Amino acid sequence: MPKRDMSFKKIAGVTMMLACLAFTFLPIIWSFILSFRPTTHLFEPIWQSPTQLTWDNFQTLARSDFPFALFNSVVTAGGSTILAMIIGVPAGFALAKGRSQRKFIASWALLLLRMAPPVGFVIPLFLIYLNIGLLDTWIGLIAAYMVLTLPMVVWSSWTSLSQIPDELIEASLLDGASLFQTLVKVVLPAARPGIVATAVLAFLIAWNDFFFALVITRSDTVTAPVAIMNFVSYASVDWGSIALASIVLTLPTVPVIIFANKYIVQSMGGAVKG
Amino acid sequence: MLPSAGVQPQFNRAYRMMLFPAVFAVGIFAIIPLLGMLGLSFTDFHLIKPWDRDIGLHNFERLIGDRRFRNSISVMMMLSVFGVVAQVTLGLAIAVGLEKIVPRWRFARGMFVVPFVVPHVAVALIWLSLFTPTLSPINAFFDIFAITVPPLLTSQYGAIAAIVIADTWASTPFVMLLILAALQGISSDLDEAASIDGASKMQIFWRITLPLLKPALLMVALFRFIETLKHFPLIFVMTNGGPGRATQATNYYAYIQTFQSSNVSYGAAIAVFLFLFAGIISFYVARANARLTDA
Numbered sequence: 001m002p003k004r005d006m007s008f009k010k011i012a013g014v015t016m017m018l019a020c021l022a023f024t025f026l027p028i029i030w031s032f033i034l035s036f037r038p039t040t041h042l043f044e045p046i047w048q049s050p051t052q053l054t055w056d057n058f059q060t061l062a063r064s065d066f067p068f069a070l071f072n073s074v075v076t077a078g079g080s081t082i083l084a085m086i087i088g089v090p091a092g093f094a095l096a097k098g099r100s101q102r103k104f105i106a107s108w109a110l111l112l113l114r115m116a117p118p119v120g121f122v123i124p125l126f127l128i129y130l131n132i133g134l135l136d137t138w139i140g141l142i143a144a145y146m147v148l149t150l151p152m153v154v155w156s157s158w159t160s161l162s163q164i165p166d167e168l169i170e171a172s173l174l175d176g177a178s179l180f181q182t183l184v185k186v187v188l189p190a191a192r193p194g195i196v197a198t199a200v201l202a203f204l205i206a207w208n209d210f211f212f213a214l215v216i217t218r219s220d221t222v223t224a225p226v227a228i229m230n231f232v233s234y235a236s237v238d239w240g241s242i243a244l245a246s247i248v249l250t251l252p253t254v255p256v257i258i259f260a261n262k263y264i265v266q267s268m269g270g271a272v273k274g
Numbered sequence: 275m276l277p278s279a280g281v282q283p284q285f286n287r288a289y290r291m292m293l294f295p296a297v298f299a300v301g302i303f304a305i306i307p308l309l310g311m312l313g314l315s316f317t318d319f320h321l322i323k324p325w326d327r328d329i330g331l332h333n334f335e336r337l338i339g340d341r342r343f344r345n346s347i348s349v350m351m352m353l354s355v356f357g358v359v360a361q362v363t364l365g366l367a368i369a370v371g372l373e374k375i376v377p378r379w380r381f382a383r384g385m386f387v388v389p390f391v392v393p394h395v396a397v398a399l400i401w402l403s404l405f406t407p408t409l410s411p412i413n414a415f416f417d418i419f420a421i422t423v424p425p426l427l428t429s430q431y432g433a434i435a436a437i438v439i440a441d442t443w444a445s446t447p448f449v450m451l452l453i454l455a456a457l458q459g460i461s462s463d464l465d466e467a468a469s470i471d472g473a474s475k476m477q478i479f480w481r482i483t484l485p486l487l488k489p490a491l492l493m494v495a496l497f498r499f500i501e502t503l504k505h506f507p508l509i510f511v512m513t514n515g516g517p518g519r520a521t522q523a524t525n526y527y528a529y530i531q532t533f534q535s536s537n538v539s540y541g542a543a544i545a546v547f548l549f550l551f552a553g554i555i556s557f558y559v560a561r562a563n564a565r566l567t568d569a
Binding site for chain 2: 009010013014016017020021023024025027028030031033034042043045046087088090091093094095097098099100107108109111112113114115116117118119120121123124125126127128143144146147150151154173178179180183204207208210211214215225226228229232239242243245246247249250253254256257258262264
């Protein structure tokens with residue numbers, strides 16, 4: 001048995017960590033409790049009737065517009081991720097390996113776009129869409145999401161692809177492959193974890209968006225984050241459905257924790273060593 | 275012999291072709307709307323009576339005299355400053371905890387990241403339920419001891435605190451990951467040398483670890499500061515700007531002016547202000563980032 005150092009400081013440290021873990025997890029546990037509570041027992045503390053649980057909220061959710069909104073979310077977040085990857089990854093490759101005097105400008109512009117307040121994009125986009133009929137369409141929302149996903153994809157693939165050794169690219173070019181073939185057949189497979197993480201994070205950004213969808217969608221293409229608000233009305237708030245919908249909405253983002261969490265730092269703006 | 279990294283002049287054209295679609299897309303989806311916003315801010319465009327005259331800087335003059343605008347700035351600063359301080363403190367505590375105090379818990383790192391991936395609407399709704407006195411288990415728990423928890427969302431500073439708490443819950447994992455990465459980049463030789471010289475663990479933390487972390491802390495604080503300027507779902511869902519105008523941050527005020535009062539051009543002027551403000555801070559982020567990568 002290793003000697004256990006149970007000093008006061010150690011206990012204080014462990015207590016602090018337990019408190020942080022509780023702060024992190026109690027709200028999540030609470031949302032699971034809420035989603036299984038029948039409406040009649042909703043306002044009773046859980047320890048008074050811990051066995052009063054129900055599956056009713058699943059039915060409410062299935063019968064509502066929420067599944068349809070989930071579909072809209074998958075299409076728009078997925079569409080904008082694919083588009084941003086197709087456009088952004090070659091650009092990231094060019095910035096990582098090409099020779100240019102203007103790389104500093106590119107990095108500053110990308111950062112500025114990541115930082116810019118969305119309300120600045122949304123007002124003119126709304127007016128343009130109003131005039132050309134793109135309000136409440138998939139294409140309109142996918143295009144709007146490019147503002148969010150493209151700078152992130154370029155930045156993140158720039159960082160990932162910088163780590164690919166130049167020799168690999170040169171060897172492929174010597175064999176007579178074109179630069180584009182080299183990117184697709186040699187560079188991308190070599191950088192796969194980083195590229196997959198980039199796509200996952202781009203999807204996360206679009207999937208989590210509330211603001212763009214709130215302004216640009218009306219009824220046909222309402223995404224899931226906006227549709228949740230349907231369970232909140234002036235008369236009453238359907239807490240059970242809200243909690244269950246929140247859990248369902250969070251599920252597709254779980255891959256981020258499993259295999260992209262070490263790339264979060266790299267793709268979100270910081271180029272921190274480590 | 276081929277020259278090294280990216281110095282193959284015959285491929286410059288191909289590289290430029292790869293860059294072009296992204297530059298084009300950014301131009302269409304970002305630059306045009308931004309120019310549109312700037313253009314709108316010099317007009318008196320209104321959704322209900324859509325005539326469109328050039329009124330020069332009038333919207334910006336109106337901003338200076340607008341009480342609600344000044345209120346929105348102080349709300350925004352409170353949300354940002356309290357939020358950033360709470361998140362950096364807590365993120366530092368968890369990162370140092372995982373690295374130094376309970377290294378055996380390193381597997382828990384992934385668990386601490388969970389709130390970061392919860393969509394902000396869901397974050398807002400979960401915390402709204404926790405801050406609803408009739409529903410909340412927090413209130414129910416304290417009721418056992420006959421303690422009444424004051425309802426946060428109906429008081430001016432309580433509502434701000436509620437949003438800061440929800441934001442801290444959601445964003446601390448990001449801060450923690452960034453600090454953890456910086457912490458792992460610090461060589462342990464320094465710690466060992468200091469401890470051989472007789473420094474206590476506390477001294478090592480305050481005199482060695484913390485100064486070395488300073489660039490990373492500054493970077494993540496600035497980054498979070500800019501993100502907190504953009505608060506929207508939390509305010510929209512939890513308080514709707516209220517009670518009164520207590521949580522009407524500038525970003526939210528621009529939204530209200532544009533989409534609820536139909537004052538599109540005035541909303542655009544507020545957005546221009548916000549954009550310039552974020553631009554100045556992102557300049558410092560870029561500089562902090564450059565220093566961090568050079569160091």
